[in-house]
Amino acid sequence: xxxxxxxDVLRVIVQDYVASREPVGSKSIVERHAFGVSAATIxxxxxxxxxxxxxxxxxxxSGRIPTDKGYRVFVDxxxxxxxxxxxxxxxIETFLGRSADLDEVLGRTVRLLSQLTHQVALxxxxxxxxxxxxxxELVPMSSTRVMSVLITxxxxxxxxxxxxxVPLETEFLGDLRARLNASIDGLGxxxxxxxxxxxxxxxSASRAPVxxxxxxxxxxxxxxxxxxxxxxxxxxxxxxxxxxFTGSIFPVLEAIEEQxxxxxxxxxxxxxxxxxxxSIGRENASFGLGxxxxxxxxxxxxxxxxxxxxxxxxxxMDYVGNMAxxxxxxxxxxxxxxxxxxxxx
Amino acid sequence: xxxxxxxDVLRVIVQDYVASREPVGSKSIVERHAFGVSAATIxxxxxxxxxxxxxxxxxxxSGRIPTDKGYRVFVDxxxxxxxxxxxxxxxIETFLGRSADLDEVLGRTVRLLSQLTHQVALxxxxxxxxxxxxxxELVPMSSTRVMSVLITxxxxxxxxxxxxxVPLETEFLGDLRARLNASIDGLGxxxxxxxxxxxxxxxSASRAPVxxxxxxxxxxxxxxxxxxxxxxxxxxxxxxxxxxFTGSIFPVLEAIEEQxxxxxxxxxxxxxxxxxxxSIGRENASFGLGxxxxxxxxxxxxxxxxxxxxxxxxxxMDYVGNMAxxxxxxxxxxxxxxxxxxxxx
DNA sequence: ATTGGCAGTCATGTCGGGTGAGTGCCAGTC
DNA sequence: GACTGGCACTCACCCGACATGACTGCCAAT
Numbered sequence: 128x129x130x131x132x133x134x135d136v137l138r139v140i141v142q143d144y145v146a147s148r149e150p151v152g153s154k155s156i157v158e159r160h161a162f163g164v165s166a167a168t169i170x171x172x173x174x175x176x177x178x179x180x181x182x183x184x185x186x187x188x189s190g191r192i193p194t195d196k197g198y199r200v201f202v203d204x205x206x207x208x209x210x211x212x213x214x215x216x217x218x219i220e221t222f223l224g225r226s227a228d229l230d231e232v233l234g235r236t237v238r239l240l241s242q243l244t245h246q247v248a249l250x251x252x253x254x255x256x257x258x259x260x261x262x263x264e265l266v267p268m269s270s271t272r273v274m275s276v277l278i279t280x281x282x283x284x285x286x287x288x289x290x291x292x293v294p295l296e297t298e299f300l301g302d303l304r305a306r307l308n309a310s311i312d313g314l315g316x317x318x319x320x321x322x323x324x325x326x327x328x329x330x331s332a333s334r335a336p337v338x339x340x341x342x343x344x345x346x347x348x349x350x351x352x353x354x355x356x357x358x359x360x361x362x363x364x365x366x367x368x369x370x371x372f373t374g375s376i377f378p379v380l381e382a383i384e385e386q387x388x389x390x391x392x393x394x395x396x397x398x399x400x401x402x403x404x405x406s407i408g409r410e411n412a413s414f415g416l417g418x419x420x421x422x423x424x425x426x427x428x429x430x431x432x433x434x435x436x437x438x439x440x441x442x443x444m445d446y447v448g449n450m451a452x453x454x455x456x457x458x459x460x461x462x463x464x465x466x467x468x469x470x471x472x
Numbered sequence: 473x474x475x476x477x478x479x480d481v482l483r484v485i486v487q488d489y490v491a492s493r494e495p496v497g498s499k500s501i502v503e504r505h506a507f508g509v510s511a512a513t514i515x516x517x518x519x520x521x522x523x524x525x526x527x528x529x530x531x532x533x534s535g536r537i538p539t540d541k542g543y544r545v546f547v548d549x550x551x552x553x554x555x556x557x558x559x560x561x562x563x564i565e566t567f568l569g570r571s572a573d574l575d576e577v578l579g580r581t582v583r584l585l586s587q588l589t590h591q592v593a594l595x596x597x598x599x600x601x602x603x604x605x606x607x608x609e610l611v612p613m614s615s616t617r618v619m620s621v622l623i624t625x626x627x628x629x630x631x632x633x634x635x636x637x638v639p640l641e642t643e644f645l646g647d648l649r650a651r652l653n654a655s656i657d658g659l660g661x662x663x664x665x666x667x668x669x670x671x672x673x674x675x676s677a678s679r680a681p682v683x684x685x686x687x688x689x690x691x692x693x694x695x696x697x698x699x700x701x702x703x704x705x706x707x708x709x710x711x712x713x714x715x716x717f718t719g720s721i722f723p724v725l726e727a728i729e730e731q732x733x734x735x736x737x738x739x740x741x742x743x744x745x746x747x748x749x750x751s752i753g754r755e756n757a758s759f760g761l762g763x764x765x766x767x768x769x770x771x772x773x774x775x776x777x778x779x780x781x782x783x784x785x786x787x788x789m790d791y792v793g794n795m796a797x798x799x800x801x802x803x804x805x806x807x808x809x810x811x812x813x814x815x816x817x
Numbered sequence: 818a819t820t821g822g823c824a825g826t827c828a829t830g831t832c833g834g835g836t837g838a839g840t841g842c843c844a845g846t847c
Numbered sequence: 848g849a850c851t852g853g854c855a856c857t858c859a860c861c862c863g864a865c866a867t868g869a870c871t872g873c874c875a876a877t
Binding site for chain 4: 164165166167168171185186187188189
């Protein structure tokens with residue numbers, strides 16, 4: 128049975144090990160923390176924790192270090208949310224203070240988070256709230272290829288290349304552009320997609336295929352969010368904590384260069400009621416990230432679906448501090464991206 | 473005096489050291505290469521090379537390794553351009569084969585180059601050729617902020633946030649948009665910028681400041697290239713060759729995360745007549761990259777100014793192979809981005 | 818100019834002993 | 848029953864000694 132004190136012991140083992148990077152023994156525990164019992168008693172508690180696979184000894188007769196499971200218990204039960212320090216709040220305020228372009232806001236956010244936590248920071252692009260089509264532009268790139276640009280009034284700009292396979296006359300292109308704008312300008316995105324599905328019908332048989340093709344691509348653009356992208360910063364921090372990885376950081380760097388992997392990981396995280404979620408060590412093994420932990424929190428941009436942001440680092444990380452930073456940044460970002468819209472016309 | 477044979481010795485020292493990562497001694501040279509002289513003779517040659525600071529001994533009585541200066545001589549005089557292998561050419565063809573969106577082409581290019589060389593690959597965005605304004609869109613983001621989107625017929629889409637500081641009525645915004653498009657649509661970029669500089673004059677005194685502000689930002693957009701951006705791939709390769717860096721790869725990763733640094737580095741490279749340029753070891757020290765070498769080649773997108781692409785890796789790298797790959801990829805990319813326009817309307 | 822020979826240097830690997838941190842267990846105490 | 852002090856035992860780690868081997872630099876001979 129794991130007593131209350133045993134869990135306290137686990138807590139200090141995690142804390143001390145994270146701070147010192149050295150296995151922590153019974154003696155150093157009684158020295159550094161006022162447990163009011165002797166080292167032998169702590170040893171008994173440690174035996175229980177080892178029984179439960181919450182801690183382990185790297186080799187006979189050395190101190191103990193937490194297992195993945197131990198970290199998990201620590202994160203779930205033992206980490207008391209400590210509010211950010213004043214300078215940290217300050218940093219967030221000033222860094223995210225003035226708003227700007229979405230790209231820039233996210234860029235600043237991800238750099239901020241990485242500096243705050245000294246880990247790799249990740250921010251997924253948000254879906255924006257219900258918005259309307261503002262303008263559609265078709266730009267000829269070569270005789271058979273056209274770039275379509277969709278602008279919505281939420282500020283999203285989405286470009287895509289269309290290869291029609293057949294040459295296109297300039298007049299027809301102009302006609303297409305005018306008709307497209309006439310039919311979907313100002314419409315909500317769902318309505319626009321519906322309208323586009325029958326767009327090709329108004330053209331002559333010879334032209335309908337091309338018009339239909341363009342409408343189909345545009346329809347994709349209308350419906351596509353940007354949640355399939357994320358920005359990253361602070362990869363260098365992995366090198367700083369290099370010793371926490373067995374062998375090399377090569378596989379870790381390789382895995383995080385693959386955005387698809389990270390997005391899948393984000394997608395599979397199961398947030399608690401506050402939107403927070405942690406994934407520790409081998410829980411990430413299927414993503415090639417079994418030697419890392421990932422802390423994420425959800426955030427929303429005014430009315431859109433929740434997106435996620437977070438940090439990735441070695442299992443031996445400062446969970447308490449990093450959790451606080453991730454939560455706080457997610458909170459501020461939601462507010463920032465929310466306010467943009469609320470103060471709207 | 474450095475004899476002809478001395479330079480041959482330098483060549484094999486570079487080659488063998490790059491391949492084996494171990495200091496190379498006189499004996500192994502006569503064993504592995506048919507010099508027709510004895511080890512003692514090679515030793516004499518090596519003494520000359522050491523005198524010239526082209527090679528150095530890590531410690532008394534061990535083999536020699538090239539100095540930065542030695543690599544420089546190797547690259548400038550001794551590296552015979554070896555054409556790419558058939559599979560490599562094949563890879564380039566298939567990878568870059570079908571063209572698409574500029575973002576996608578550059579993304580594929582940078583991944584290709586990193587796989588070909590097993591180094592960090594870098595591609596700077598090109599300036600596109602002379603192009604015309606296709607459309608200007610103003611999207612209200614909040615009561616005082618507007619996003620301006622510029623689309624040119626070369627396919628560039630540039631968005632920027634404008635904070636006007638004062639509330640803006642919707643009708644005025646519509647009026648602005650219409651007048652902007654009327655005055656610069658279809659114009660070449662230089663002409664458009666000129667027109668924009670006096671754009672504010674046509675408005676009443678109360679509105680001129682706002683109109684002028686918008687015109688000024690738009691003018692910046694019109695003139696801005698995208699050469700201030702670059703894409704990167706293969707950062708993980710640095711970890712693979714970790715041992716080639718004294719201490720940690722942390723400072724290197726940190727430096728390459730700073731795009732500004734890399735762009736400055738690109739800017740200061742002095743290409744030879746073929747557009748190629750190498751910067752070795754301490755030559756990069758001012759960028760925090762004194763332990764790396766950078767190989768770049770210029771490329772152009774139909775009519776634009778030359779941009780650069782290249783690889784970055786440890787000083788001890790396969791210069792011959794990487795130089796060939798960089799040259800070849802630059803060549804193919806130029807052709808790809810050039811053809812797009814030549815087959816244009 | 819080239820060569821063979823030889824003494825000298827130095828990194829590397831191995832082995833053994835000493836050290837110390839830390840555990841597990843047990844008998845005794847509260 | 849929970850806690851404690853004591854003790855034997857286990858290893859990782861450090862250190863010095865020693866052997867090994869790969870080189871070089873130099874010199875006299877060709």
